[in-house]
Amino acid sequence: MMNETDLHFFIDSTMNYFEEVTNEKASAGIPYIKDEEPVVLGYTGIIGISGKRKGSIYITTNEAMLKEIAHIILGLDDIQGDDIKDLVGEIANTISGNVRQAYGSDFMISVPVVVEGKAKDIKMPDNIQSFVVPLTWKDHKSFLVVCLE
């Protein structure tokens, strides 16, 4: 079962991403246990974890936030389509890179999968609790969902 250290680790990794890449801190809201209510925004980057422990994590956010991050990273004023998808994949990938570093080679981390559009919900393993961490970066809302056996 997931413990405090695990959840802190995922939150800190995500916070670090925002701070390092954008020089602007994000803030984490109170985490909660995911219920049937869907937690999906416009763009979602999902990473599967298997090996010694199994589960998945995803970050879901909206177009406006991704555009603003793109502006900071790439200096582009208006990015569209695949570039936005790539960016959410990039965020997920960075988090997954940190996961790989922290959990070592006993774990298998999948290539990030990006879901565009407000899907009904992201299917997580039924028998494992999922924790939702609301994130705020500038005025943008996003969610980190962590599900780890």
Place this chain on the structure above:
Amino acid sequence: MENMTLKSNKEIILQTVEEGVFFLNSDYAIEGEYSSALEFIIDQKIVEGQNFLDLLKSRVPENIINNTIEFLNLMFRDDLDDETVNELNPLTTVEFHFENRWGLWTSSKFLSFRFKRVNQDGQIMKLIGTVRDVTKPVTLTKKIEEIEETTNRQMEWLVNILRVAPPLLKEFVDVSELELAQIDTELKRFKGTEDSKVILTRVIKSLHQLSNNTSLLNLKFFTDKLRIFEIEMQNLRKKENIGGSDFVPAVIQLGEIRQMLKDIKHLMQRFKHYSHSLRPTRRFEGGLLLRTIENLVENLSRELNKQIKFSADKFDHTLIPYTHQQIFREFIIVLIRFTIFYGIETPEERKSNNKAPTGTLQIETFSDKQLCGFRLRHDGRLVRIERLLQKTIEMVGSKSERDHPIVSDQLGSEVIRLLFMPSLATPSLSEAEYIKEIFGEMEMVKQKLKMHRGKIKITFTSENFCEYTISLPIT
């Protein structure tokens, strides 16, 4: 002819053998001839010259692949003993992971690989590999280990649970799930630091309600967990700047509590007599209220070394509409806790006051077309009320409220105000904490009463009796 027969026999063997059999050359490529079972066991198509290590990629963790490379290197070294090297085989029992199209793990197979050298002219030409699906025995062993672990943990629970009447237990689970849902809702409301203390206060109240329920049923394992959690939340509330991450321990513990509830439900289901009796009618559920109260009186008197004769002859739960039963339950529990803790004295104290060593506590219900409610009466000391009463008696020169309805009305409101003032707690620290809790609950009762347009009335005399009347409109 002989060669043809040999070839044919080899094909038959490779087609029928239940193990995956294959040959690996020194580049770790799988040679063309392998058993039909191989693709089925590893759940993958093999292409000509497929590298064995590629089969492992995305199926097993990186460290196992690295160990496999080292192991296969050693297997091709003829200066090393075959059997000794085989002891290093990292694939003796290995978990193969299977994912869905999103890369999320869906299932696993446990496979057992063995390798032997194929020598020719004293040279290692290739390796013959075999693989078997050992998922069933491995998962069975894991399951047994898990069951052993859970059984040990749940034995204590079971001892606790079996003492509780099944319908009460079911009611407890239902109410607890509601409280947990309430906590989740509170957590989701978080908007910023300013909110966190308010949210924490609500969470603590819900936790408190939960632990009250568990202590009513003597579910020690659960009460302990909740108490620790509650203390942690109280400590967190004392922090100056509270951020979302500070709630991580809380959320993890909530997850554990949810899991405990799930396990309790699972335990309940495992006992047939539970499932048989877990379908109470509303009428029967109403009866549970009285049994809960009886348990509370019994447990609390024992805990506080008090003797109490509890009477509920005039308690008719059918007078309380089903929709009001939960709220009445809360009111009654709070008032009874308050009364036993404060009002009713220990046998020694009672004797020194020329009272019977056993205190009395009576509860009765009433209803008419518009109102329903209950009266709770006790013959314990009237604590602060007593002092106030004395003061008023001195003022008006009377001993009974009946003689001076106006004064007694004012007195009643004053008593109610006093009852709901948390600042009056004085005794030892632990007791003070306890009293603070009770006052917190009383405050909650007051708010809920207001919300439900209900009323509380306190009647008393200097003759050591106090009666609380709580009424709610029926519609």
